[in-house]
Amino acid sequence: MKIVVAGAGIIGVTTAYELVERGHQVTLLDSRSGAGLETSFANGGQLSASEVAPWAGPEVPWLVLRWLGRADAPFRLKLRADPEQWLWLLRFLTRCRASARAERVLPNLSLALLSRARMDEIAEKFDNDPLEFDEKRAGILQLFHHAASLKAASSGIARMSDAGLEQKVLTARECVELEPALGAAFASGAILGGIYCESDRSGDAHKYASQLADRAQRLGVAFVTGAEVTGFDTQGDQIKGVHTRAWTFDADAVVLAAGVGTPRLAKMAGARIPVYPLKGYSLTLPIDGDVLAPNVSMTDEARKIVVSRLGDRLRVAGTAEVSGYDAEIEMRRARSVLDATIGLLPQMKSAENGVEYWSGLRPMSSDGSPILGQAGRYRNLFLNTGHGSLGWTLASGSASVLADLIDGGMPRINLTPFDIRRFSFI
Numbered sequence: 468m469k470i471v472v473a474g475a476g477i478i479g480v481t482t483a484y485e486l487v488e489r490g491h492q493v494t495l496l497d498s499r500s501g502a503g504l505e506t507s508f509a510n511g512g513q514l515s516a517s518e519v520a521p522w523a524g525p526e527v528p529w530l531v532l533r534w535l536g537r538a539d540a541p542f543r544l545k546l547r548a549d550p551e552q553w554l555w556l557l558r559f560l561t562r563c564r565a566s567a568r569a570e571r572v573l574p575n576l577s578l579a580l581l582s583r584a585r586m587d588e589i590a591e592k593f594d595n596d597p598l599e600f601d602e603k604r605a606g607i608l609q610l611f612h613h614a615a616s617l618k619a620a621s622s623g624i625a626r627m628s629d630a631g632l633e634q635k636v637l638t639a640r641e642c643v644e645l646e647p648a649l650g651a652a653f654a655s656g657a658i659l660g661g662i663y664c665e666s667d668r669s670g671d672a673h674k675y676a677s678q679l680a681d682r683a684q685r686l687g688v689a690f691v692t693g694a695e696v697t698g699f700d701t702q703g704d705q706i707k708g709v710h711t712r713a714w715t716f717d718a719d720a721v722v723l724a725a726g727v728g729t730p731r732l733a734k735m736a737g738a739r740i741p742v743y744p745l746k747g748y749s750l751t752l753p754i755d756g757d758v759l760a761p762n763v764s765m766t767d768e769a770r771k772i773v774v775s776r777l778g779d780r781l782r783v784a785g786t787a788e789v790s791g792y793d794a795e796i797e798m799r800r801a802r803s804v805l806d807a808t809i810g811l812l813p814q815m816k817s818a819e820n821g822v823e824y825w826s827g828l829r830p831m832s833s834d835g836s837p838i839l840g841q842a843g844r845y846r847n848l849f850l851n852t853g854h855g856s857l858g859w860t861l862a863s864g865s866a867s868v869l870a871d872l873i874d875g876g877m878p879r880i881n882l883t884p885f886d887i888r889r890f891s892f893i
């Protein structure tokens with residue numbers, strides 16, 4: 468089949484790779500000059516099967532109210548005169564229930580574990596010429612400052628273990644034994660304990676996307692950059708072609724994997740999807756040889772940051788903002804991530820002068836799970852989007868199950884929880 472994939476972030480690239488591996492004639496289109504240059508560019512780096520719970524939860528409305536008006540709030544809401552934003556917020560609010568959150572954990576986990584397995588299978592194929600993406604297999608440690616949050620998080624461990632993911636609760640001393648870079652935080656009494664998932668990993672999503680795009684091209688994918696998708700040719704219940712400003716590409720099937728650009732493209736093809744940008748910030752710090760920087764990837768639950776070691780750099784990401792499509796860096800908010808980093812790892816202050824700030828827009832579905840599968844009235848239109856804060860973690864699994872579905876094979880996990888039709892209640 469001739470298949471056009473719109474968007475070459477981590478989701479589109481992995482999809483194009485899976486499809487070409489199954490023998491399809493794949494064209495990958497992106498409006499930017501290369502792969503992984505938007506939201507997949509400088510994310511938190513975590514491949515975190517242990518942290519797949521949706522962000523929508525009972526505590527969220529109260530936190531937003533408490534933080535209202537604070538420029539450095541970890542979660543910020545900037546209301547706009549935009550019906551798309553209001554509708555998304557309404558849907559998101561209906562998901563701020565413990566039962567709604569719990570309902571999504573096991574499906575997301577199954578996709579995360581499949582992603583991990585699929586990354587391993589792909590790595591084996593490139594054994595002679597490995598993908599170099601600063602991968603670390605040192606686990607992810609969630610840090611807690613309050614007994615109540617540690618207790619609440621620990622209550623989910625048995626369920627995750629039954630589904631194949633082992634985690635253990637650590638005392639503050641065990642946390643610092645595992646990760647000596649936490650010495651100062653431990654000494655100040657700031658850490659109460661942690662939950663450690665040894666099998667989790669971290670790595671640079673942009674490096675992975677750009678290198679996998681090269682490998683996919685070697686297998687035959689036509690990767691066209693500077694190609695903004697502007698519309699579709701349709702006939703009956705089929706899409707027949709994909710327009711960019713300069714060309715039209717024939718298509719037997721089309722995959723929309725354009726991150727926060729997907730809702731607009733889907734709308735052009737007659738499908739509405741509840742995906743909206745959730746802006747976040749990251750910073751990348753150089754690691755000086757003398758500084759004790761962490762090796763274990765970490766999530767600080769109170770400071771709302773994630774930390775990943777990427778070779779000789781430290782990546783820290785945080786904050787969430789529902790404020791539209793503007794990805795401009797607002798220095799006060801970017802600085803708040805740096806302040807949180809130095810609060811947890813005071814030794815990183817010496818790297819402050821070399822910091823690189825970045826902001827990106829998470830393509831967030833209102834219920835915290837991606838949308839995978841056929842959508843809308845065109846039978847050959849497929850979606851791979853809405854991965855929110857988990858796009859790097861879920862990319863390889865999402866791509867492989869979607870490729871199975873398009874190929875007419877049996878996806879390796881049940882895709883019902885990811886079907887667009889789950890949103891039909893609003």
Ligand SMILES: Cc1cc2nc3c(=O)[nH]c(=O)nc-3n(C[C@H](O)[C@H](O)[C@H](O)COP(=O)(O)OP(=O)(O)OC[C@H]3O[C@@H](n4cnc5c(N)ncnc54)[C@H](O)[C@@H]3O)c2cc1C
Pocket residue numbers: 473474475476477478479496497498499502503504505506507508509510511512513514515694695696697724725726727728729732745746747748749773784785826827828829830852853854855856857858859860861
């Ligand atoms: C601060 C931050 C920290 C994060 N940390 C983590 C983490 O630690 N772990 C994790 O798993 N996830 C993390 N994420 C989430 C993850 O980065 C995203 O879910 C993922 O990058 C989304 O990938 P994507 O391919 O869907 O979108 P993108 O990477 O944005 O790719 C979409 C592509 O589509 C292209 N495009 C858009 N419209 C069009 C069009 N009309 N025509 C052609 N091309 C188009 C864009 O140019 C872009 O290249 C984080 C995100 C942020 C912002």
